[in-house]
Amino acid sequence: MRQITAVIADDEEALRTYLKKQLSTLWPELLISGEAGDGDAALRLIEERRPDIVFLDIKMPGLSGIEVARKTAGTAMVVFITAYNRYAVDAFENEALDYLVKPVTSERLKKTVKRMKERILASLPQPDLPGVLDKILKTLQQSAGFLQWINVKHKNDVQLIPVAEVCYFKASDKYTIVRTRDGEFLIRKTIAALGDELDPEQFRRVHRSSIVNINAVHRIDRSLGGTQTIRFKDIKDLLPVSRAYSHLFKQM
Amino acid sequence: MLKHQFALPKYDSPIHFKLTLKKTFFILVANTLIALFIFLAHSGNRFLENFILSQCIGISIALAVFTAVHVIKTPKLVLQVAFITTAVIAGSVVGMTAGSIVLSFALYGNMPPALSGNSWQAFRFTLLYSGLFGSVISYLLLSLQRISDERVQRLEAEKNAVVTELKLLQAQMEPHFLFNTLSTVISLIDGEPERARRMLESFTALLRVSFETALDETIPLSREMDIVKNYLEICAVRMSSRLRYTIELPERVRDVQVPPLLIQPLVENAIKHGLEPLIEGGELSIRCEPESDVVRITVADTGQGMNENDGRKGVGLDNIRKRLQLLYGGGTRVTLFKNKPRGIKAVIDIPYETNNGSHR
Numbered sequence: 207m208r209q210i211t212a213v214i215a216d217d218e219e220a221l222r223t224y225l226k227k228q229l230s231t232l233w234p235e236l237l238i239s240g241e242a243g244d245g246d247a248a249l250r251l252i253e254e255r256r257p258d259i260v261f262l263d264i265k266m267p268g269l270s271g272i273e274v275a276r277k278t279a280g281t282a283m284v285v286f287i288t289a290y291n292r293y294a295v296d297a298f299e300n301e302a303l304d305y306l307v308k309p310v311t312s313e314r315l316k317k318t319v320k321r322m323k324e325r326i327l328a329s330l331p332q333p334d335l336p337g338v339l340d341k342i343l344k345t346l347q348q349s350a351g352f353l354q355w356i357n358v359k360h361k362n363d364v365q366l367i368p369v370a371e372v373c374y375f376k377a378s379d380k381y382t383i384v385r386t387r388d389g390e391f392l393i394r395k396t397i398a399a400l401g402d403e404l405d406p407e408q409f410r411r412v413h414r415s416s417i418v419n420i421n422a423v424h425r426i427d428r429s430l431g432g433t434q435t436i437r438f439k440d441i442k443d444l445l446p447v448s449r450a451y452s453h454l455f456k457q458m
Numbered sequence: 459m460l461k462h463q464f465a466l467p468k469y470d471s472p473i474h475f476k477l478t479l480k481k482t483f484f485i486l487v488a489n490t491l492i493a494l495f496i497f498l499a500h501s502g503n504r505f506l507e508n509f510i511l512s513q514c515i516g517i518s519i520a521l522a523v524f525t526a527v528h529v530i531k532t533p534k535l536v537l538q539v540a541f542i543t544t545a546v547i548a549g550s551v552v553g554m555t556a557g558s559i560v561l562s563f564a565l566y567g568n569m570p571p572a573l574s575g576n577s578w579q580a581f582r583f584t585l586l587y588s589g590l591f592g593s594v595i596s597y598l599l600l601s602l603q604r605i606s607d608e609r610v611q612r613l614e615a616e617k618n619a620v621v622t623e624l625k626l627l628q629a630q631m632e633p634h635f636l637f638n639t640l641s642t643v644i645s646l647i648d649g650e651p652e653r654a655r656r657m658l659e660s661f662t663a664l665l666r667v668s669f670e671t672a673l674d675e676t677i678p679l680s681r682e683m684d685i686v687k688n689y690l691e692i693c694a695v696r697m698s699s700r701l702r703y704t705i706e707l708p709e710r711v712r713d714v715q716v717p718p719l720l721i722q723p724l725v726e727n728a729i730k731h732g733l734e735p736l737i738e739g740g741e742l743s744i745r746c747e748p749e750s751d752v753v754r755i756t757v758a759d760t761g762q763g764m765n766e767n768d769g770r771k772g773v774g775l776d777n778i779r780k781r782l783q784l785l786y787g788g789g790t791r792v793t794l795f796k797n798k799p800r801g802i803k804a805v806i807d808i809p810y811e812t813n814n815g816s817h818r
Binding site (some may be wrong): 217218219220221223224225228230244246265267268279289290291295307309310327351352353354355356363364366367368388403 | 633634636637638640641642643644645646648649650653696697698700734735736737764765766767768774791793794796797802803815
């Protein structure tokens with residue numbers, strides 16, 4: 207029977223050493239052909255050594271374990287090593303992937319080794335990795351890609367303002383005024399661009415020239431003529447709602 | 459904002475009444491006004507007579523009602539009304555008797571004459587007024603007391619809810635960190651027992667200080683920095699040469715009172731999101747500088763920084779924001795900057811606190 211090889215990728219040297227030692231007792235025939243301390247090194251190592259099994263830490267410096275597995279899909283059986291994280295564990299469980307949760311106990315490692323051996327004997331393929339991994343990547347990346355931080359120049363520094371703290375954005379010539387509870391800041395990004403990048407669940411266009419953070423709104427006043435004006439919780443500014451957008455607040 | 463169920467007193471609750479200087483004054487003024495009213499409405503008798511009688515009756519009713527309220531403890535509204543009414547009538551009768559004796563002595567220098575038919579009429583008439591005004595004023599005062607009691611209770615409930623929320627926010631320790639630390643210790647224990655022991659020692663110290671201080675409203679800055687140092691020691695074992703750190707804590711600010719576990723989450727963020735993802739790691743520097751009326755605490759890392767879409771919400775930052783809001787009501791906050799040449803710089807200005815640590 208040919209030699210089965212494995213590589214271990216984890217940013218902690220101690221854990222790699224520990225895993226190697228445990229594996230040498232539980233699976234003496236397995237040859238650990240290499241170790242890597244970050245994602246990029248892991249990728250190079252896998253491409254170079256072509257191991258049968260890869261132990262891959264999810265959270266590594268550089269490329270993440272998931273990204274490495276995605277790039278090398280189909281070349282090796284993957285056992286993910288993950289820190290305690292309910293979502294990740296659920297995801298692996300659902301997709302029938304092999305995984306170890308830190309702290310890795312020898313009990314659990316024994317089970318994993320048994321499964322690996324069975325898989326190799328039966329030459330069972332692992333599940334469709336790329337598809338599954340894309341799905342997991344999506345569940346683990348909470349940010350849906352919406353704008354989260356506004357970079358503003360503040361004296362000599364660049365301040366990072368979380369969008370949640372912005373009351374409203376308002377166009378002003380070539381700039382946009384960012385109004386927070388603490389004051390006003392100018393940014394170069396246009397209202398149109400902001401409208402595309404901000405989370406529509408939280409930010410609403412109320413006028414050609416302004417976008418409002420729904421969570422910062424105290425109430426909407428309506429005049430006899432039907433004009434709506436927005437009042438905010440923490441600031442005294444008033445903001446008109448133009449007729450084109452007034453339907454947004456009909457139910458409020 | 460906060461949502462809580464307020465424990466409003468049920469409508470059926472024992473009456474509670476506290477006689478204050480303000481209420482006494484109110485009663486005396488009311489007596490005077492009643493005397494004036496009767497004087498104007500029924501010309502023919504002297505204001506002084508009305509005034510003396512009115513004060514006697516008014517004070518007597520007040521004493522009777524006051525005594526009744528302190529004696530009866532029934533929560534039943536019907537019984538309360540019955541008792542108070544009885545007290546008002548009894549107070550009126552006693553007050554009128556006392557009043558006429560005082561009047562006789564003061565104005566005529568002798569005992570009042572026995573009741574004639576004419577004065578019987580006057581008696582009934584006075585009793586009617588006493589009962590009427592006595593009831594109205596008693597009702598008014600008791601209601602006002604109930605309203606202010608309810609307000610006190612509501613404020614109390616509100617305060618308790620805020621305190622509970624603060625404690626919950628303080629006590630949040632990430633299981634992730636706990637298990638990661640244990641994982642490293644388990645890995646080290648055979649091959650490098652000395653490092654494993656050092657890590658466990660730091661971890662024990664961290665846990666001890668966190669638990670001891672988690673329920674304190676404020677702790678000295680030096681103690682918070684102990685927590686931070688132990689936390690960083692643990693991270694340093696894991697990251698070895700990838701993590702370098704410095705802590706600047708001038709003697710002058712060591713004893714400044716700060717809310718516990720306020721700085722540690724900033725450090726945790728810097729490690730987790732800034733330095734750990736970098737293959738080459740980086741530096742972390744913590745500076746505590748005394749300013750005119752605040753201590754400025756800066757946590758700066760040379761990590762990978764954030765891009766504009768980075769959903770780095772985490773427990774840490776939200777938690778700190780909420781706590782600062784609850785503690786200082788928007789008076790202070792975390793501000794994030796881009797660090798130079800790269801990474802993030804988080805700044806918190808904490809107002810100087812005295813030892814009794816009241817924030818609001």
